[in-house]
Amino acid sequence: MGRRTLPRWPGMELFASAMDVPAPTPLPRVEISKLAGLVGERVRLTGWLYNKRGSKKLAFLEVRDGTGVVQCTVAQADVPDATWQAAAEVTQESALEVEGEVRAHPRRASEVELGVTSLRVTAPSVEYPISPKEHGTDFLMDHRHLWLRSRRQHAILGVRHSIVRAIRDFFDTRGFTLVDAPIFTPNACEGTSTLFETEYHGDTAYLTQSGQLYMEAAAAALGKVYCFGPTFRAEKSKTRRHLAEFWMVEPEVAFLDLDGDMQLAEDLLCAIVARVLDARRTELALLERDLAPLERVQGPFPRISYRQAIDVLREAGHDAKFGDDLGADEETLVSQRFDRPVIVHRYPSEAKAFYMKRDPTAPELALCMDVLAPEGYGEIIGGGQREDDLAALEARIDAHHLPRAAFDWYLDLRRYGSFPHAGFGLGVERTVAWLCGLPHVRETIPFPRMLNRLAP
Amino acid sequence: MGRRTLPRWPGMELFASAMDVPAPTPLPRVEISKLAGLVGERVRLTGWLYNKRGSKKLAFLEVRDGTGVVQCTVAQADVPDATWQAAAEVTQESALEVEGEVRAHPRRASEVELGVTSLRVTAPSVEYPISPKEHGTDFLMDHRHLWLRSRRQHAILGVRHSIVRAIRDFFDTRGFTLVDAPIFTPNACEGTSTLFETEYHGDTAYLTQSGQLYMEAAAAALGKVYCFGPTFRAEKSKTRRHLAEFWMVEPEVAFLDLDGDMQLAEDLLCAIVARVLDARRTELALLERDLAPLERVQGPFPRISYRQAIDVLREAGHDAKFGDDLGADEETLVSQRFDRPVIVHRYPSEAKAFYMKRDPTAPELALCMDVLAPEGYGEIIGGGQREDDLAALEARIDAHHLPRAAFDWYLDLRRYGSFPHAGFGLGVERTVAWLCGLPHVRETIPFPRMLNRLAP
Numbered sequence: 001m002g003r004r005t006l007p008r009w010p011g012m013e014l015f016a017s018a019m020d021v022p023a024p025t026p027l028p029r030v031e032i033s034k035l036a037g038l039v040g041e042r043v044r045l046t047g048w049l050y051n052k053r054g055s056k057k058l059a060f061l062e063v064r065d066g067t068g069v070v071q072c073t074v075a076q077a078d079v080p081d082a083t084w085q086a087a088a089e090v091t092q093e094s095a096l097e098v099e100g101e102v103r104a105h106p107r108r109a110s111e112v113e114l115g116v117t118s119l120r121v122t123a124p125s126v127e128y129p130i131s132p133k134e135h136g137t138d139f140l141m142d143h144r145h146l147w148l149r150s151r152r153q154h155a156i157l158g159v160r161h162s163i164v165r166a167i168r169d170f171f172d173t174r175g176f177t178l179v180d181a182p183i184f185t186p187n188a189c190e191g192t193s194t195l196f197e198t199e200y201h202g203d204t205a206y207l208t209q210s211g212q213l214y215m216e217a218a219a220a221a222l223g224k225v226y227c228f229g230p231t232f233r234a235e236k237s238k239t240r241r242h243l244a245e246f247w248m249v250e251p252e253v254a255f256l257d258l259d260g261d262m263q264l265a266e267d268l269l270c271a272i273v274a275r276v277l278d279a280r281r282t283e284l285a286l287l288e289r290d291l292a293p294l295e296r297v298q299g300p301f302p303r304i305s306y307r308q309a310i311d312v313l314r315e316a317g318h319d320a321k322f323g324d325d326l327g328a329d330e331e332t333l334v335s336q337r338f339d340r341p342v343i344v345h346r347y348p349s350e351a352k353a354f355y356m357k358r359d360p361t362a363p364e365l366a367l368c369m370d371v372l373a374p375e376g377y378g379e380i381i382g383g384g385q386r387e388d389d390l391a392a393l394e395a396r397i398d399a400h401h402l403p404r405a406a407f408d409w410y411l412d413l414r415r416y417g418s419f420p421h422a423g424f425g426l427g428v429e430r431t432v433a434w435l436c437g438l439p440h441v442r443e444t445i446p447f448p449r450m451l452n453r454l455a456p
Numbered sequence: 457m458g459r460r461t462l463p464r465w466p467g468m469e470l471f472a473s474a475m476d477v478p479a480p481t482p483l484p485r486v487e488i489s490k491l492a493g494l495v496g497e498r499v500r501l502t503g504w505l506y507n508k509r510g511s512k513k514l515a516f517l518e519v520r521d522g523t524g525v526v527q528c529t530v531a532q533a534d535v536p537d538a539t540w541q542a543a544a545e546v547t548q549e550s551a552l553e554v555e556g557e558v559r560a561h562p563r564r565a566s567e568v569e570l571g572v573t574s575l576r577v578t579a580p581s582v583e584y585p586i587s588p589k590e591h592g593t594d595f596l597m598d599h600r601h602l603w604l605r606s607r608r609q610h611a612i613l614g615v616r617h618s619i620v621r622a623i624r625d626f627f628d629t630r631g632f633t634l635v636d637a638p639i640f641t642p643n644a645c646e647g648t649s650t651l652f653e654t655e656y657h658g659d660t661a662y663l664t665q666s667g668q669l670y671m672e673a674a675a676a677a678l679g680k681v682y683c684f685g686p687t688f689r690a691e692k693s694k695t696r697r698h699l700a701e702f703w704m705v706e707p708e709v710a711f712l713d714l715d716g717d718m719q720l721a722e723d724l725l726c727a728i729v730a731r732v733l734d735a736r737r738t739e740l741a742l743l744e745r746d747l748a749p750l751e752r753v754q755g756p757f758p759r760i761s762y763r764q765a766i767d768v769l770r771e772a773g774h775d776a777k778f779g780d781d782l783g784a785d786e787e788t789l790v791s792q793r794f795d796r797p798v799i800v801h802r803y804p805s806e807a808k809a810f811y812m813k814r815d816p817t818a819p820e821l822a823l824c825m826d827v828l829a830p831e832g833y834g835e836i837i838g839g840g841q842r843e844d845d846l847a848a849l850e851a852r853i854d855a856h857h858l859p860r861a862a863f864d865w866y867l868d869l870r871r872y873g874s875f876p877h878a879g880f881g882l883g884v885e886r887t888v889a890w891l892c893g894l895p896h897v898r899e900t901i902p903f904p905r906m907l908n909r910l911a912p
Binding site: 013024029031033046048049065066092093095122123124125126128129143145146148149153154156158160161164165172175177178179180181182183184185188196197198199201202203205207214217219220221222223224225229230232234236244245247254255289370388409410412413415416417418419445446447449451452454455456 | 485487489502504505521522536549550551578579580581582584585595599601602604605610612613617620621624628631633634635636637639640641642652653654655656657659660661663670674675676677678679680681686687688690692700701703710711810819830844865866868869870871872873875901902903905907908910911912
């Protein structure tokens, strides 16, 4: 081990020993993802045994290190007996250190393998609970901390990462300012039945279900803003689309109307899908995702009114009428009429939140919109234009039996330079489920929290 | 208003009306940040009145729209009487729409102004509570939703945005996978005194103080990972450095030791500071931040042991001895010896968390480190190498009187292919305070939550 000497800082003369930093070991540790460019080189890998097969004279160890998986071939004739023995005995998920030469894979063009010269099990793994055989969902969820080691979970988390990155890139390159919304909120805006609450230094705080009201204040300050963080919902229902804790991005834009809001949502979805198709082909292939429906996600998306959606349902034989809620089944029926996401706008205002602006030409309708994903994935975006008239908003708060004092700060936004504005929320987990083609959201987040699931 | 026709999608023949989308109005709305390139053009602005001054025949309106502030000059001789009257009467923070021609600013080179031809107050603002006079902190915090409209707050939130972006870019370009840690956790790891708790479908859930344990599981799966989200601390203390809700980024890396961990922390801090110096010069100038200390933030940082830190304190006349905690005052004393961040490593293991690996050559020391920011800002990073020996970790859990069952999943990481690994946590708000030169963290987050502060 060599040592290199660091430059001096003022005050460092006291500490001669602190100025030496150990240099890397001679045979460099290389990440598996970097091996392709190193054919002919001797390298050292550290990782875990993912899988193993062999013959009388050859052992093929699939080794993973988080950046990839590589075949490490041990030839009995080329290694000491102890190494051959170690290769024979190493068990699934044991941690190991392998040295050898990078060379072309004997059968798979464009891949490399490692010709092993040295193998050391650094930490054993005895009776690893997850074997290649099928396990039940509960068992896998109980072992989520280990289940994450599978290629399938790597693929899903990789797609999730790219979706998050695409969302932030989209807003950051368009002049939006990130304004993190608070998690603790003082008021139960729309009833406490689906809110988690906590004692807060003598008060009661509720965990946020949406940063929207705060983003409206921020839009008055910064024009174009977004928040992106966890949100919470204490729903008792157990469905394939609900989590107690999920991530949501919420843009809000000053001087934007419903038309502009729909365009922003469309542009965002197109950017996300394009990014995932570009960056995560391998992962989508591993998940056996049909790419054709994703490749059709290009603007413009169809925009239909709620009334037209009711017509679609009736045409399909559904007994729907104006005023009905569109549930998961109805959303699927509507979205099946189109080959890409469809935007449904102007729902009846009656059933909608107090802050939604009414259509001036038809006050029974709210200037709101939902984006329904294709293939039965349903609503992934909900949003619209906000009520910007002080008197109308006060009346709505009273009609919803909400405590006006709790919204005094929110009403200030209408007292001091009120402005048209709009925004929406996009749920990350539903987007991951859709793009990966997963039937349930439980695999879309690293450690899901559901009705009966708070661990690990 | 013209209309443009959109292309057709399968299924759209039903909805002729949905295929027309209104085209933009003739005189385009332009963001203030885009005006510099439009000298000579007629444009329309929407925004709010930030400030106003005038003479008998000229009114100078400072208009802001979130992207910037521009002087809009109204000349009595050039506009109808009603417009001149509107300019005379418009009040602070009224929303307005202005049309006019972009032209060079009469006195400030490189700036533009708007020669107003039309002015319309779209929503008034009567007796806006925050005037240019000085207000007390409590008053401003009570009006945080409006206070955000000031240039000072824009500057701070801009720096915060760049810090968040720099952190994500740093990890994303180095092959880390984003793995969001859960907010709800089933166990009170180190006593419940500083934990917020909530009823969770019949169970008790605690709000996370750190995603570290989950990142250790994720590092075994993906090698290099990070989480980045809100964390919570129910401390009763009221200091200038503590929030009840704050954002933290926590990387965790498989096969990394303490030396590598210190290097990663140093590289991250250098990248953050370089980004802010590059992207936010204007904001730092507005905050009157001395740039010299920031420009010195370059590697390598001094690395001293806890023992050496005690020596520094004693030399400075402080009555410190081995085993003492380093509080804010001690951190300041130590960091004053250096001209850039200093890394203090190998604290006494006695007072440290159960998961910290002990130094094999000196078991009374933990393989941990803190990074202390200069200028009295104290600890902004804490981390180290994790205990990877199953028996040692079990003994530590027992010695700390922690329930072993609660950590069964965590112990699995040592049962199945245990591996050396290290990581750290960086607090966003303390970093914002340091880089902006703020004496208190309350302005570093859009809606701060503190001991006596849960609103707005």
